[in-house]
Amino acid sequence: MANISIKQVRKSYANSEVVHGVNLEVSTGEFIVILGPSGCGKSTLLRMIAGLESVTAGTILIDDKPVNDLEPHERGCAMVFQNYALYPHMTVAENIGYALKVAGLPKMERATKVSSVAASVGLTEFLDRRPGQLSGGQRQRVAMARAIIREPKVFLFDEPLSNLDAKLRVQMRQEIRRIHNRIRATSIFVTHDQQEGMTLADRLVVMNKGVIEQIGAPEDVYHHPASIYVAGFIGSPAMNFLSGQISATPAAAMLANGERITLPAHVAAAHDGKLAQIGIRPEALSIVPAGSGSFDAVFDFAEELGNARLYHFRFEDLTVSVLSADKPKVKAGVPMGIKVAMDAVHLFDAETGKRLLARGIVLEPVPA
Amino acid sequence: MRRAYYKNNWIAALLVAPQLIIVFTFFYFPTAQALYWAFTLEQPWGGGNTWVGFDNFKAILGDSLYWASIWVSIVYAIGSTTLAVGMALTLAIFADRQLSGYKVYKIGMIWPYAIAAPAVGLAFRFIFSPGAGIMMFVNQMFPEIWNPVENGNQAMAMVIIAGAWKQVAYNFIFFLAGLQSIPRSLIEAGAMDGARVLRRMRDIQLPLLAPTFFFVLVINITDSFTDSFGIVDTMTAGGPSRATNLMVYKIFNDGFQGLDYSGAAAQSIILMLLVIALTFVQFRYIERKVHYT
Numbered sequence: 043m044a045n046i047s048i049k050q051v052r053k054s055y056a057n058s059e060v061v062h063g064v065n066l067e068v069s070t071g072e073f074i075v076i077l078g079p080s081g082c083g084k085s086t087l088l089r090m091i092a093g094l095e096s097v098t099a100g101t102i103l104i105d106d107k108p109v110n111d112l113e114p115h116e117r118g119c120a121m122v123f124q125n126y127a128l129y130p131h132m133t134v135a136e137n138i139g140y141a142l143k144v145a146g147l148p149k150m151e152r153a154t155k156v157s158s159v160a161a162s163v164g165l166t167e168f169l170d171r172r173p174g175q176l177s178g179g180q181r182q183r184v185a186m187a188r189a190i191i192r193e194p195k196v197f198l199f200d201e202p203l204s205n206l207d208a209k210l211r212v213q214m215r216q217e218i219r220r221i222h223n224r225i226r227a228t229s230i231f232v233t234h235d236q237q238e239g240m241t242l243a244d245r246l247v248v249m250n251k252g253v254i255e256q257i258g259a260p261e262d263v264y265h266h267p268a269s270i271y272v273a274g275f276i277g278s279p280a281m282n283f284l285s286g287q288i289s290a291t292p293a294a295a296m297l298a299n300g301e302r303i304t305l306p307a308h309v310a311a312a313h314d315g316k317l318a319q320i321g322i323r324p325e326a327l328s329i330v331p332a333g334s335g336s337f338d339a340v341f342d343f344a345e346e347l348g349n350a351r352l353y354h355f356r357f358e359d360l361t362v363s364v365l366s367a368d369k370p371k372v373k374a375g376v377p378m379g380i381k382v383a384m385d386a387v388h389l390f391d392a393e394t395g396k397r398l399l400a401r402g403i404v405l406e407p408v409p410a
Numbered sequence: 411m412r413r414a415y416y417k418n419n420w421i422a423a424l425l426v427a428p429q430l431i432i433v434f435t436f437f438y439f440p441t442a443q444a445l446y447w448a449f450t451l452e453q454p455w456g457g458g459n460t461w462v463g464f465d466n467f468k469a470i471l472g473d474s475l476y477w478a479s480i481w482v483s484i485v486y487a488i489g490s491t492t493l494a495v496g497m498a499l500t501l502a503i504f505a506d507r508q509l510s511g512y513k514v515y516k517i518g519m520i521w522p523y524a525i526a527a528p529a530v531g532l533a534f535r536f537i538f539s540p541g542a543g544i545m546m547f548v549n550q551m552f553p554e555i556w557n558p559v560e561n562g563n564q565a566m567a568m569v570i571i572a573g574a575w576k577q578v579a580y581n582f583i584f585f586l587a588g589l590q591s592i593p594r595s596l597i598e599a600g601a602m603d604g605a606r607v608l609r610r611m612r613d614i615q616l617p618l619l620a621p622t623f624f625f626v627l628v629i630n631i632t633d634s635f636t637d638s639f640g641i642v643d644t645m646t647a648g649g650p651s652r653a654t655n656l657m658v659y660k661i662f663n664d665g666f667q668g669l670d671y672s673g674a675a676a677q678s679i680i681l682m683l684l685v686i687a688l689t690f691v692q693f694r695y696i697e698r699k700v701h702y703t
């Protein structure tokens with residue numbers, strides 16, 4: 043069990059910096075998910091913690107001890123790799139027990155431990171097979187078992203589920219969480235799948251282009267995204283964005299075509315005159331007869347999701363999506379009214395992309 | 411993908427002809443010739459060859475000089491292969507670790523393979539000459555210690571070193587490619603599991619290199635039987651006292667110097683069968699044990 047402290051950590055490859063001064067405090071037993079698009083530097087950050095990549099600047103501490111200059115195995119971390127990285131020439135049992143073998147544990151003890159760990163992830167029948175003779179899900183379990191058996195202080199996962207099919211992914215995701223609840227090792231899990239991140243994390247770290255955009259509980263990040271980037275990245279279907287200018291009287295955001303989205307008076311007052319990006323999740327919009335909503339938009343097409351439909355409208359040169367379970371009468375090319383739930387509007391500074399806050403209102407992020 | 415085929419068979423024939431001609435001229439024709447000679451004997455006073463069945467083979471196999479040559483060939487095969495494989499593997503491991511300057515080194519390593527065997531032989535003949543260069547210096551310090559012209563073991567060592575040196579480059583390329591095709595993440599997983607460099611090499615890299623290793627081994631052993639002629643010819647001419655009279659060299663010697671075509675032909679048939687058998691046995695029985703899927 044260990045806490046991890048990442049202080050002003052940077053990473054450069056041949057003069058191009060890919061991680062720009064990251065700070066992160068992970069407390070003991072916490073499950074952290076680092077979420078971000080491809081190439082944002084998540085793996086690089088994780089590999090620096092693991093000791094597989096040198097740290098260009100800054101300090102990484104595990105259990106309050108700087109580990110920058112320690113070898114990977116001296117850091118007490120275990121890692122589950124994206125492609126599992128199982129030793130193809132060893133049996134499942136040998137794969138799982140390799141770390142113990144290297145550590146010089148006697149054969150008998152090793153065998154006992156291997157079989158108990160294998161049993162805990164449901165691998166007992168496969169101990170004599172080679173990785174090549176296993177399915178993707180089984181390989182994934184071997185990789186997990188190999189990490190678990192070391193009883194590491196820290197678990198590191200680099201997109202361990204991305205090679206599995208959708209169903210197995212969900213299943214393994216739940217299994218990982220179950221294992222975590224049992225052994226409570228500090229865990230850092232890297233993924234670009236926001237749903238995976240939301241469901242697994244105690245706290246979510248959203249990264250973009252080598253910087254952390256936001257750290258928070260999944261719920262907070264969802265309800266109070268700190269920037270346009272986070273707002274657009276988290277949540278499915280993705281958030282709609284409109285641009286407009288905030289006015290205090292009437293308290294509203296004025297859209298380009300003169301229509302307005304009503305805002306709470308104190309929010310509008312706090313940012314009078316500001317150019318803003320207005321973010322609204324598809325589920326916070328509803329379809330009403332033309333002229334009776336916040337603004338009118340032309341219906342384009344709908345996507346069936348089973349429990350609801352996603353209706354796509356054209357507004358100016360933008361697309362606005364509305365998630366609706368009741369079936370409004372719409373026709374392609376015909377304008378409809380779009381109604382905005384006032385307290386569900388997210389405002390972002392059009393210039394900086396940062397969230398616009400107003401004191402004492404529902405838009406304020408919940409303190410972590 | 412659609413298969414391209416030719417309506418006119420003669421175009422196809424024309425296209426494969428060069429290959430067929432080469433294979434025919436340089437393999438089937440000489441092999442047929444050798445077979446002919448191996449089973450016949452030229453009459454002492456002219457008048458063509460007479461069929462003698464296996465007499466030529468019996469004569470060879472009853473000849474202790476031939477068995478001595480086989481023994482010498484085996485010593486050479488084991489010696490040069492061990493040395494060439496060991497050296498190449500060591501060098502490839504260093505190159506794979508990407509110590510600084512490894513790119514230059516990698517290219518530099520390739521060249522020896524492009525040198526013809528007799529040239530290698532000549533170069534090493536100078537290097538190992540007892541009366542010149544570094545060996546002269548050694549001989550001055552310890553008189554009479556190095557003289558491959560008289561000492562058969564030294565001659566063999568010299569030939570082995572030259573043969574291995576030429577083969578190292580070829581092996582190196584395969585080993586380096588083999589090492590570099592091992593996924594980095596496996597080595598990283600090993601590092602996370604606590605294995606240090608040498609341990610990872612032993613437990614992960616070398617086992618995964620086994621298929622390459624096996625392939626290189628087969629090629630080296632067969633090459634050492636057939637490709638050693640140029641080196642022996644320029645360095646020792648089979649001597650001293652037949653200490654380096656390898657099978658290929660003996661064929662040449664008996665055939666073109668001793669003018670015993672039938673004996674030489676029979677020997678070359680035996681050598682060919684030996685190489686075929688070696689390759690077959692190795693691929694058939696050993697290869698199975700070194701593949702992972």
Ligand SMILES: Nc1ncnc2c1ncn2[C@@H]1O[C@H](COP(=O)(O)OP(=O)(O)OP(=O)(O)O)[C@@H](O)[C@H]1O
Nearest residue numbers: 055056060078079080081082083084085086087234
């Ligand atoms: N060895 C390297 N040399 C140079 N640049 C590198 C190296 N490794 C990674 N990078 C660069 O660093 C950036 C971050 O890479 P990283 O692997 O951390 O991304 P990631 O967030 O894990 O993406 P993905 O989701 O695709 O795995 C990328 O732009 C990548 O091109």
Ligand SMILES: [Mg+2]
Nearest residue numbers: 084085086200
């Ligand atoms: Mg990655």
